[in-house]
Amino acid sequence: MNNYDIVIIGSGPGGYISAIRSSQLGLRTAIIEKHQKLGGTCLNVGCIPSKSLLYSSKYFLFAKKQHYLHGIFYEKLSLDFEKMMKRKNDIVKKINEGVQYLMKKNKIDLYQGIASFKTNHSLSIIDKKSLKEIKKIQFQYCIIATGSKPTCLPSLNFDIKKRIISSTEALFLNEIPKKLIVIGGGIIGLELGSIYHRLGSQVIIIETMDKIISNMDHSLSKEIQKILEKSSIQIENSLLINNIETLEDTKEVMVHVKNKNNGKKMKYIGDYCLLSIGRDPYTKNLGLENIGIKKDKKGFILVNDFLQSSINNIYAIGDVIGGKMLAHKAEEEGLYASEHIAGQKPNKINYNLVPSVIYTHPEVSSVGKTEKEIKKEGIEYNIGIFPMKVLGIALASGHTSGFVKILSHKKTDEILGVHMIGEHASDMIMEATVAMEFRASSEDIYRICHPHPTFSESIKEAALLSFENNSIHM
DSSP states (O other): OEEEEEEEEOOSHHHHHHHHHHHHTTOOEEEEESSSSSSHHHHHHSHHHHHHHHHHHHHHHHHHHTGGGGTOOOSOOOOOHHHHHHHHHHHHHHHHHHHHHHHHHTTOEEEESEEEEEETTEEEEEOTTTOOEEEEEEEEEEEEOOOEEEOOOTTOOOBGGGTEEOHHHHTTOSSOOSEEEEEOOSHHHHHHHHHHHHTTOEEEEEOSSSSSSTTSOHHHHHHHHHHHHHTTOEEEOSEEEEEEEEETTTTEEEEEEEETTTOOEEEEEESEEEEOSOEEEOOTTSOHHHHTOOBOTTSOBOOOTTSBOSSTTEEEOGGGGOSSOOHHHHHHHHHHHHHHHTTOOOOOOOGGGOOEEEOSSSEEEEEEOOHHHHHHTTOOEEEEEEEGGGSHHHHHHTOOOOEEEEEEETTTOBEEEEEEEETTHHHHHHHHHHHHHTTOBHHHHHHSOOOSSSTTHHHHHHHHHHHHSOOSOO
8 A cells, every 4th residue: 555645636726736846845745636637627627728718719809800900901701610629629738748747757646546535544546437446545644626516507417418518518619609698697607608709609698696796896897797798798687597498499598587686587598508607516436424524514625724624634725625716726725735734834825815817808807805895894995996098008909998996995005905807907916916915005006117008007007096096197
């Protein structure tokens, strides 16, 4: 029986990064992955393939609708969807190989199969097909990084033949839907809806809450809905799903809904129905019950501030413990857990400063508290909002939509939250994150020299507005 200092279950961003860090810190490390390919949901059926298609579809939309503004003309524009999908698959394969190389480089033992706990210091590796035990492993410490899976509605199953799909199937369609119904106006729904809309699909997004991206600042929700609707994406809020049925004779799917405010019933028909209503923790066959690891009512593994489960030599990170289901959050937790196990004293993760990004066009990003949260806490605050359309780089590039919003403490001027929509918002949010990590004030940001012409100048301007309600260019 092989014996390790640490075993990581799951090779997603949290898992494989934790394995690398553990090995760097001198721990004999193994990683267990049930699938043939490393990288987890993010690499194989999430972040990377979706961003590949988002960029490809963005370029196609530019060529289709904005080329003439730049004096660019062509005879005939065509789309090779099969080649676009192949490019996406090739990118995933290349990164797969990179992760595999990193395992070998860092002398991490890789096991393929399903991990199942026998005791709090041993587990079995089970063959995925035969479900027979193929290996036993002992360990001093273990990190569970098994991630999550798309949530489905009760009594339904994801089935591409029945045209009811999750984000996974949406990344592997062999045709562009004529009409795509997206249930769920969160990050995944907006991104995947954007991809197919750019490629020619008629897209309708159905949201149960009274606004899309309801967990982000209200100003972002309002602005991105306005922008998406202007692009002809239909968005319907406050609708409850009564039923989804497949129409076999027409190869369509029908969604029955009810307005939760007035009770009015409606139905929508499309080629496919994409369910993006959340994700469930993946703990099936782990044998958590064998060793008494506790979970909450939704199935997420309970952990303490050190990411230890109810069995203190077994840690859990990423989607399987809940919170923000983001790859970079899992990565930080993986690094923290490995360093804590190795005897180091890493700083505890400040979850308030885990940035969120939506790769729509324009991009949406956010870090810190929303205005609603600040009001709820009874904090007096200042606000600075600067529109992108004023910037020289926005006019030069043609990307004039969006704004930067900075919320700061009225008395101390400490930055409490930053929310933005615009080109490169996914990168720009890091300036705010770093500033808030060091508890900077909006004046601090204003006093820093920002390069011209760049979109980052909007952060400087919003900071001045928050600091003294003045703007240089507005």
